[in-house]
Amino acid sequence: MSEGRATIPDVPQWVEVPLVGRDAELARLTEHVERARAGRPSAVLVAGDAGVGKSRLLTAAGEVARERGVRVLTGHCLDLGDVGLPYLPFVDLLRPLREELPAGHPALVPLLGAPGAAPAEAGRLPLFEAVAALLGELAARQPLLVVLEDLHWADRSSRDLLRYLLTRLVAEPVLVVASYRSDDLHRRHPLRPLLAELVRLPGVERLDLPPLPDPDLAALVRAVAAGAGGVPERLVDDVVARAEGNAFYAEELLAAGSRGGELPWALSEVLLGRVEELGPAAQQVLRVAAVVGRRVRHDLLAAVAGLPDAELDAALAEAVHRHVLVVDPGGRLRFRHALLREAVLADLLPGERTRVHAAVAARLRADGTGTAAELAHHARESNDLPGAFDAALTAADEAGAVGAPAEALQQLEAALTLWPAVPDRHAGVPDGEVGLLLRAAAAARAAGELHRGIALLRSARDLAPADPHLAGRVQYTLAQALIRVDDLPGAVEASTAALDLIPAHPLTADRVWATTTRARTAWSVGGGDAVARDAAREALAGAERLGLESAWSDTMISLARMTEEGDPAARTADLTEALERARRAGDLDVELRAAFNLATLAYESGDLAAAVAHAGPALDRAAARGAGWSFYAAELRYLRVLAQFHAGRWDDARATADELVRVPDTAAHVRVAGLHVAIGRGADVAEQVEQAWAVGDRLGHAALVLSSGSAGIELAAWRQDATAAVAVAERTVRRLREIWPVDFLVAVRLAAVALGPVADAAAAARVPGDEETALRWVAAGERLVDQARQAQELFAEHVGEVEGEGRAWALRLAAEVARLHGRDDAAAWAGAGAAFGPRQVWEQARCRWREGAALLAAGEREPAAQRLRAAHEAAVALGAVPLRTRVEALARRGRLDLGAGGARPADPAAVFTPREAEVLGRVAAGLTNRQIGAELFISEKTVSVHLSRVLAKLGVSGRTEAVAVAAERGLLP
Numbered sequence: 023m024s025e026g027r028a029t030i031p032d033v034p035q036w037v038e039v040p041l042v043g044r045d046a047e048l049a050r051l052t053e054h055v056e057r058a059r060a061g062r063p064s065a066v067l068v069a070g071d072a073g074v075g076k077s078r079l080l081t082a083a084g085e086v087a088r089e090r091g092v093r094v095l096t097g098h099c100l101d102l103g104d105v106g107l108p109y110l111p112f113v114d115l116l117r118p119l120r121e122e123l124p125a126g127h128p129a130l131v132p133l134l135g136a137p138g139a140a141p142a143e144a145g146r147l148p149l150f151e152a153v154a155a156l157l158g159e160l161a162a163r164q165p166l167l168v169v170l171e172d173l174h175w176a177d178r179s180s181r182d183l184l185r186y187l188l189t190r191l192v193a194e195p196v197l198v199v200a201s202y203r204s205d206d207l208h209r210r211h212p213l214r215p216l217l218a219e220l221v222r223l224p225g226v227e228r229l230d231l232p233p234l235p236d237p238d239l240a241a242l243v244r245a246v247a248a249g250a251g252g253v254p255e256r257l258v259d260d261v262v263a264r265a266e267g268n269a270f271y272a273e274e275l276l277a278a279g280s281r282g283g284e285l286p287w288a289l290s291e292v293l294l295g296r297v298e299e300l301g302p303a304a305q306q307v308l309r310v311a312a313v314v315g316r317r318v319r320h321d322l323l324a325a326v327a328g329l330p331d332a333e334l335d336a337a338l339a340e341a342v343h344r345h346v347l348v349v350d351p352g353g354r355l356r357f358r359h360a361l362l363r364e365a366v367l368a369d370l371l372p373g374e375r376t377r378v379h380a381a382v383a384a385r386l387r388a389d390g391t392g393t394a395a396e397l398a399h400h401a402r403e404s405n406d407l408p409g410a411f412d413a414a415l416t417a418a419d420e421a422g423a424v425g426a427p428a429e430a431l432q433q434l435e436a437a438l439t440l441w442p443a444v445p446d447r448h449a450g451v452p453d454g455e456v457g458l459l460l461r462a463a464a465a466a467r468a469a470g471e472l473h474r475g476i477a478l479l480r481s482a483r484d485l486a487p488a489d490p491h492l493a494g495r496v497q498y499t500l501a502q503a504l505i506r507v508d509d510l511p512g513a514v515e516a517s518t519a520a521l522d523l524i525p526a527h528p529l530t531a532d533r534v535w536a537t538t539t540r541a542r543t544a545w546s547v548g549g550g551d552a553v554a555r556d557a558a559r560e561a562l563a564g565a566e567r568l569g570l571e572s573a574w575s576d577t578m579i580s581l582a583r584m585t586e587e588g589d590p591a592a593r594t595a596d597l598t599e600a601l602e603r604a605r606r607a608g609d610l611d612v613e614l615r616a617a618f619n620l621a622t623l624a625y626e627s628g629d630l631a632a633a634v635a636h637a638g639p640a641l642d643r644a645a646a647r648g649a650g651w652s653f654y655a656a657e658l659r660y661l662r663v664l665a666q667f668h669a670g671r672w673d674d675a676r677a678t679a680d681e682l683v684r685v686p687d688t689a690a691h692v693r694v695a696g697l698h699v700a701i702g703r704g705a706d707v708a709e710q711v712e713q714a715w716a717v718g719d720r721l722g723h724a725a726l727v728l729s730s731g732s733a734g735i736e737l738a739a740w741r742q743d744a745t746a747a748v749a750v751a752e753r754t755v756r757r758l759r760e761i762w763p764v765d766f767l768v769a770v771r772l773a774a775v776a777l778g779p780v781a782d783a784a785a786a787a788r789v790p791g792d793e794e795t796a797l798r799w800v801a802a803g804e805r806l807v808d809q810a811r812q813a814q815e816l817f818a819e820h821v822g823e824v825e826g827e828g829r830a831w832a833l834r835l836a837a838e839v840a841r842l843h844g845r846d847d848a849a850a851w852a853g854a855g856a857a858f859g860p861r862q863v864w865e866q867a868r869c870r871w872r873e874g875a876a877l878l879a880a881g882e883r884e885p886a887a888q889r890l891r892a893a894h895e896a897a898v899a900l901g902a903v904p905l906r907t908r909v910e911a912l913a914r915r916g917r918l919d920l921g922a923g924g925a926r927p928a929d930p931a932a933v934f935t936p937r938e939a940e941v942l943g944r945v946a947a948g949l950t951n952r953q954i955g956a957e958l959f960i961s962e963k964t965v966s967v968h969l970s971r972v973l974a975k976l977g978v979s980g981r982t983e984a985v986a987v988a989a990e991r992g993l994l995p
């Protein structure tokens with residue numbers, strides 16, 4: 023492990039996607055469906071903002087109801103303004119039933135004629151009774167789900183009929199589900215009193231749909247864009263951040279390829295339509311509020327809007343009651359959604375916007391309220407450049423003091439942009455433009471924007487400061503940054519230049535830091551051991567002499583890594599002391615480096631729990647300081663994901679990987695490491711893996727190359743795609759060797775995993791006697807083995823003996839090599855499993871699977887059954903569907919009993935719904951989706967939805983594999 027982004031696609035081809043992120047809400051509606059089936063009526067009022075996913079949820083609930091034998095009737099309300107047609111949703115709902123209406127309901131005839139032919143007020147009761155009776159009669163034949171969508175547009179007559187039905191239906195097997203937009207219900211909306219009355223009725227429940235959590239919205243975005251072959255993860259992150267949990271907004275932003283630019287026209291029109299419903303004073307207030315910011319103080323708004331108090335209060339009340347503005351608990355006003363503010367702001371004329379910015383800046387200066395960041399923004403937007411420069415520097419200081427490096431970087435870059443326009447401010451900046459660039463680079467490093475930091479440092483270097491200490495500081499800081507992006511030649515060059523620039527006498531802090539940086543770079547490239555040790559000793563002595571705790575710690579960490587063949591306890595003690603000194607010095611970056619090396623030492627020795635324990639407190643401190651995605655924080659998170667994954671704590675591993683959103687490219691390997699859980703459970707994440715590989719390859723990001731390459735090999739291995747496994751392994755090892763010329767021992771692990779399907783392919787070719795094909799696979803496997811052996815030789819020459827996890831992977835490689843040549847050796851697999859040990863739950867389970875197969879082939883049935891039971895138990899506990907499937911298939915072929923939950927014949931009804939089983943049976947018979955739909959009297963799209971659920975339940979990615987796995991598990995109907 024080393025101490026070491028995307029184009030906008032064309033408009034995606036949209037696809038119908040399954041419901042995402044609403045499992046709890048769908049489960050609640052399913053409970054109500056079951057109540058209806060049991061003969062107990064109920065109603066659910068589904069509330070949520072426009073675009074949050076109400077219709078998608080109701081569609082899914084309707085599918086569940088149909089699968090369970092419930093008839094579904096759906097009616098829609100329409101926005102027809104003041105001329106709404108009476109009973110329109112019930113006309114929509116009942117009209118398909120005209121052919122089966124009994125003769126005893128003449129009162130329904132007007133309702134089912136032209137929509138305007140409803141009876142007068144005096145004749146409403148017979149109509150209401152007839153509708154209730156009809157629903158009761160239909161429900162007596164078959165339980166009924168009545169869906170009413172967009173109730174906020176319902177006319178008065180429809181609202182009255184709904185009230186009557188919910189009080190009248192007391193024993194019929196009927197479920198009524200009605201949806202409405204909560205953001206449309208202003209204070210005087212006619213639906214509000216009805217809702218307040220209905221929720222007091224027995225059996226009526228309100229179900230609120232909150233915005234989708236970020237991980238669920240991201241999953242939805244990826245699924246929606248699947249028709250375009252996927253989208254870059256950076257685009258997914260940007261869409262998720264702007265959409266704020268609203269599915270419709272997300273889809274619109276994605277369709278426009280939006281990455282922080284202008285709003286899509288269609289979405290802007292939708293948003294501005296809400297604003298244009300307000301009066302002129304309310305619209306004026308919103309324009310001012312949009313310029314001020316997402317959250318606005320009342321006094322500031324009052325000072326800038328220029329309205330009399332009474333008129334301002336009325337305008338604000340209108341905006342709040344119409345759910346355009348909301349009031350925070352702290353009393354501030356804010357736009358209900360950030361995109362609503364964007365739309366209003368974009369609609370302003372440039373001159374109007376500049377005048378409001380100037381008024382806001384003047385007010386902030388006059389009363390001394392607000393933050394420096396706010397003042398900097400408004401001053402710049404009103405063309406007050408000197409004022410904006412001063413405020414930006416103050417804002418950067420404030421952001422740094424509260425642990426907000428990303429915001430500090432933003433302000434410092436704004437100041438750098440203004441630098442040429444404010445020459446009278448230059449004298450007040452320490453070290454001038456170079457000093458400002460160094461500050462910005464430090465903020466970028468803390469924010470995880472390593473490549474941005476390097477660009478800033480190179481700009482500082484190109485300014486060629488005359489002061490040798492300042493010039494040297496730029497060079498050694500650049501060297502430290504280049505190490506972290508695996509540009510080792512560049513790091514060596516910069517660290518050498520720093521030492522050449524900074525004199526040795528008199529001893530200064532810059533000289534000490536230059537020397538300790540030189541020690542790190544010399545060691546990193548290999549072959550410079552003597553140079554590295556000499557520089558480290560000089561740096562350590564200098565740090566002691568000047569009392570530089572942070573520099574001493576950084577040097578001691580490098581020395582501990584240089585003595586990997588020494589006593590682990592002694593190295594742990596040195597690293598612990600380095601961590602404590604760095605913490606005392608207040609240097610978070612060096613503290614995190616010490617914690618990372620402590621965690622790495624524990625991980626490499628096989629102590630996964632200790633690795634997680636070292637990572638936890640360090641990550642907490644990084645998060646508290648706003649440096650959660652700084653380099654070493656990201657590496658610690660990556661290490662924790664790996665440790666949790668191999669220890670069998672898969673849910674924890676996925677949670678760690680997904681804990682923070684908007685991951686920078688330099689930390690993308692953390693998220694990809696989490697994908698190993700999805701792969702182990704059978705999910706198809708090939709597009710995300712390939713995108714990550716492209717980013718890692720472009721940036722030379724070794725950890726991202728490794729994590730995406732490893733994930734690609736695992737995917738290919740579980741798919742039994744030997745060709746892909748070899749190709750991905752070879753390109754990954756080749757790229758890693760370019761980045762890490764010496765320390766790429768991980769090639770052993772990559773080769774060992776890739777050899778799995780290759781050995782399987784060779785064995786399959788030998789069964790019918792196809793020796794030519796078998797030899798081709800052996801040759802492909804030997805190429806991987808050669809790469810692994812080169813890595814082992816280089817590591818031994820430059821680093822030392824391999825222990826712990828490295829030794830276990832070497833043993834597993836040897837076991838796979840024997841299998842490749844047709845000599846499956848149970849003892850070799852037992853040795854590999856023992857080397858991984860019980861802490862490595864996942865790898866030990868895989869070794870036991872292979873050991874069981876070898877024992878079974880040798881006729882040792884009872885030991886084979888024991889090993890396979892252990893592997894099966896681990897696979898079940900982890901939810902590792904591919905491993906479980908293969909273990910169960912092997913046990914069936916060998917007629918071995920895996921015990922409870924094992925390879926006994928399965929009951930399709932316990933896995934699939936009746937409709938899913940019907941679809942699967944017809945897929946097995948070779949029918950297309952269209953043919954299946956025609957035979958089962960359902961749409962082709964519905965067939966696709968059922969088939970998607972079958973694939974997910976089986977943990978497979980295609981029709982053929984689904985049939986094969988279902989047959990193997992006894993699940994074909």
